[in-house]
Amino acid sequence: xxxxxxxxxxxxxxxxxxxxxxxxxxxxxxxxxxxxxxxxxxxxxxxxxxxxxxxxxxxxxxxxxxxxxxxxxxxxxxxxxxxxxxxxxxxxxxxxxxxxxxxxxxxxxxxxxxxxxxxxxxxxxxxxxxxxxxxxxxxxxxxxxxxxxxxxxxxxxxxxxxxxxxxxxxxxxxxxxxxxxxxxxx
Amino acid sequence: xxxxxxxxxxxxxxxxxxxxxxxxxxxxxxxxxxxxxxxxxxxxxxxxxxxxxxxxxxxxxxxxxxxxxxxxxxxxxxxxxxxxxxxxxxxxxxxxxxxxxxxxxxxxxxxxxxxxxxxxxxxxxxxxxxxxxxxxxxxxxxxxxxxxxxxxxxxxxxxxxxxxxxxxxxxxxxxxxxxxxxxxxx
Numbered sequence: 001x002x003x004x005x006x007x008x009x010x011x012x013x014x015x016x017x018x019x020x021x022x023x024x025x026x027x028x029x030x031x032x033x034x035x036x037x038x039x040x041x042x043x044x045x046x047x048x049x050x051x052x053x054x055x056x057x058x059x060x061x062x063x064x065x066x067x068x069x070x071x072x073x074x075x076x077x078x079x080x081x082x083x084x085x086x087x088x089x090x091x092x093x094x095x096x097x098x099x100x101x102x103x104x105x106x107x108x109x110x111x112x113x114x115x116x117x118x119x120x121x122x123x124x125x126x127x128x129x130x131x132x133x134x135x136x137x138x139x140x141x142x143x144x145x146x147x148x149x150x151x152x153x154x155x156x157x158x159x160x161x162x163x164x165x166x167x168x169x170x171x172x173x174x175x176x177x178x179x180x181x182x183x184x185x186x
Numbered sequence: 187x188x189x190x191x192x193x194x195x196x197x198x199x200x201x202x203x204x205x206x207x208x209x210x211x212x213x214x215x216x217x218x219x220x221x222x223x224x225x226x227x228x229x230x231x232x233x234x235x236x237x238x239x240x241x242x243x244x245x246x247x248x249x250x251x252x253x254x255x256x257x258x259x260x261x262x263x264x265x266x267x268x269x270x271x272x273x274x275x276x277x278x279x280x281x282x283x284x285x286x287x288x289x290x291x292x293x294x295x296x297x298x299x300x301x302x303x304x305x306x307x308x309x310x311x312x313x314x315x316x317x318x319x320x321x322x323x324x325x326x327x328x329x330x331x332x333x334x335x336x337x338x339x340x341x342x343x344x345x346x347x348x349x350x351x352x353x354x355x356x357x358x359x360x361x362x363x364x365x366x367x368x369x370x371x372x
Contacts, residue, residue: 001326004284008322010297010334011221011229011251013354015197035197036222038232039312043197046224065197077365098190111196121307126225136194140187148196148347157354161334163362167355168199175349179263
């Protein structure tokens with residue numbers, strides 16, 4: 001039996017990220033889980049216009065997307081609770097740069113993507129920043145046969161419904177593969 | 187030690203969805219995991235322009251986002267392996283409609299969102315369809331205290347890195363809450 005529950009966004013869980021930008025010349029990090037994948041090489045960030053970080057992304061045309069591990073959940077949640085307007089959140093982490101000189105990244109996060117802003121989509125209360133991934137850095141310890149292994153990353157997944165963080169469970173099937181059984185039967 | 191691994195998109199896992207649209211008047215479903223959240227009420231779909239479904243979304247200005255459960259993994263993967271140009275994939279499922287008359291939804295999926303197309307962002311090989319959620323239907327069995335409970339939905343999470351499907355793990359912390367410990371210590 002289907003229940004109609006109103007216009008509720010249930011496209012969850014989403015990966016929780018720490019987005020980095022230089023704001024007024026200083027690194028700043030903010031927790032964002034309203035993210036997306038556009039084409040395979042591009043990502044999106046849905047960021048309320050009130051955030052301090054938005055100004056820096058617009059000014060520099062660059063940002064970073066850092067994927068924290070479950071063990072970083074306190075710091076990750078904290079970066080969504082306080083604004084860089086009032087507090088220096090970058091002091092929580094060791095900042096590094098790679099190819100882009102204006103996309104600060106977090107050493108402690110096992111995955112870091114530096115992005116060049118390619119488009120901004122304007123929503124009434126949100127800037128949607130779309131960026132092309134320019135370079136990806138990762139801890140060597142999260143690679144398995146040269147691939148980023150999410151089981152080793154241990155990401156923090158987010159659901160808005162119950163405002164909770166979740167762990168990733170186990171890998172259970174191959175994509176573009178398990179459906180072949182059904183294809184063969186058709 | 188950080189490794190530079192090239193411009194690899196690591197914004198995973200993403201929820202695997204079955205996107206529904208009427209194409210040439212008939213329901214069609216396609217597997218899409220390159221999705222996103224824009225502002226809280228809007229979602230995005232990153233869809234290669236070669237897909238049959240894109241024509242229907244553009245023509246009707248509506249689509250649905252259906253969240254399949256782990257037990258539907260064969261059907262879900264299958265809908266990404268074959269094209270509606272050649273095969274009627276809608277026959278796999280029971281189709282229903284809610285408020286929008288041109289956004290077919292899948293009865294067997296525990297969550298169904300019907301969306302109105304509000305913008306299309308043009309990428310070289312992809313259409314990014316952005317839609318506002320108009321109504322959400324769900325199986326009554328996935329609700330806990332009126333909230334959609336992802337543990338009951340048992341969604342299929344996708345990673346491109348290793349082309350795999352993953353289960354959701356356990357809920358382990360409250361968002362906008364666990365970081366308060368750190369805030370108090372600052």
